Amino acid sequence: MQVVKYLVSTYDLINSTDKQGDTPLHIAACRGHISIVDVLIKASPSFVHSKNHAGETFPHTAITGFQTPTFRRLDRQVVFMKQLTTSKSYNIEEIINTTDNEGRTPLLLAIHGNIDSDLVELLIVFSINVNKRDNQGMTPLDLLKQRPVSPSSEILRRQLISAGSRSESWDQQYASPIDWAAANDHYDLVRELLRLNSNSLIKLSSLRRIHRLEVVWDDEEQFDDVAKNRSLVAQKLLHEGDHKRGKNTLIGSGYGGWLLYTAASAGDFAFVQELLHRDALLVFGEGEYGVTDILSMSSDGGQFEENIGGLPSVYKQEMKNGAVHALARGGNLDILTDLLGDCSNDKVLSYRDIQGSTILHTAAGRGQVEVVKYL
Known part of the structure; x- marks a missing residue:
């Protein structure tokens, strides 16, 4: 830190670049040195708009740095990203939508590089334009949908949609x-x-x-x-x-x-x-539509049961039985607790599959730890 302050105050080095066009600011961001980033920007506020030969600003190189072997610890990355997006030395909103030579904003670059979801979430908050397209015409939502489906990608997808992100390729494909x-x-x-x-x-x-x-x-x-x-x-x-x-x-x-x-x-x-x-046999599902698919379409299991009150009780029991076993198997604890509601112990024990297994058997067999703990 002291060396950087000395060099900045003594010599005209702040705008110097290496063979890749990286300035000291690019390097400091890439290595995760937020205090150095602040010193350099305070010394030359216009420095925040500097680009290297790839068209990258310092937020771009910070994202790139997360993928290097020397900066793999997620806890350090999260701390750095929070400091980067909330620093008082510059207005992050002025540069967060700047694109590199491939048309990628820091948000697009992060999703393309499969950066951890916690880090991408921070960028979404400050990304004024979540529909910015790269040179291939891809929006952040388009890129995200190319990644394997996972709990974290599902969270990011919902956040992007909530922030107003659109996906033309999605509509064209499906x-x-x-x-x-x-x-x-x-x-x-x-x-x-x-x-x-x-x-x-x-x-x-x-x-x-x-x-x-x-x-x-x-x-x-x-x-x-x-x-x-x-x-x-x-x-x-x-x-x-x-x-x-x-x-x-x-x-x-x-x-x-x-x-x-x-x-x-x-x-x-x-x-x-x-x-x-x-x-009446449709209640058991047909073809690719299983009983759980049909039951899950109700946002409130109790309301669904209330409105199918005219069905024979054996059908209602079978629908709910299939649903709770599927939810226990899949680990969907929120919906499972909603469906079970205030069920008595005897009632929960009555939900058994064709092998006579309870939903605890089902959850334990699939390694659904949270469901097992709840039951």
């Missing part, structure tokens, strides 16, 4: 015309698309594709009516098939699971009741 038509309750358009290509119904009813679309649609206010609209379209398709052919064509063709899932996702319990009245 949302087909019939998806958008159904999402906006354009039933006539849905019918025309099905007339042109009957295989579009397979796309519309694919659980895997629906899960991918729900990742975006469930988190954005502008898509609040999507579930309701899709349910209306499904109901109209069912009724039109009945009217034209005089039988449950969609249910008979194996689309009952999709219909029930769609109705439950919209909270349309009248439609749920109608479907189960037509075929």
Whole structure:
């Protein structure tokens, strides 16, 4: 520190660069020396905008430094990033959206480099433009979706969406015309698309594709009516098939699971009741739609049970039994506790799978430590 202060005050070295165009500020940031960063910036405030040959500012090189062997400790990285984004020596918001030669902001660079989620979260807070695109046209959300799905990536995804991030590639890859038509309750358009290509119904009813679309649609206010609209379209398709052919064509063709899932996702319990009245066995799921998928569509398990009160109790018990075992197996403690509510010990013991295992057996067998502790 004293050497740096001496050199800065005595010689004109502050703007000197090495072969990569890095200034002392770039190097100090890359090595995690925040106190040196402050000294250099105080000596020359305009220094914050300096770029090296790669077009990187000092926040860029700080992100790059996190990936080097000498700066791997996460605790040090978090402390440094907090100091970097909250320093009083400069206004981080003035430089946080500066791009390098590849069009990457520090946020884009961090996500591309698979930097720890705790560090990326700090950048999201200060990133005024979370839709900045790199030279390949990728937004932060686009880059994140290229990473393997994990709890941390899911948290970052939700934070980016909450901050207003968009993903054009997501819509292009997963949302087909019939998806958008159904999402906006354009039933006539849905019918025309099905007339042109009957295989579009397979796309519309694919659980895997629906899960991918729900990742975006469930988190954005502008898509609040999507579930309701899709349910209306499904109901109209069912009724039109009945009217034209005089039988449950969609249910008979194996689309009952999709219909029930769609109705439950919209909270349309009248439609749920109608479907189960037509075929009570749909309660056990059908095809790729399992009982847990259908039950999970209710944001409140108690409300779901209340609204399917007309079902035989054995069906309701089987739905909840399958759900709690799936949640225990997957380690989803929050939803599991909601579903169990104030269940008595005897009631919890009654939830057994085909092998007679309790949900504690299930959680223990899958190594779900938090669920085991709770139970």
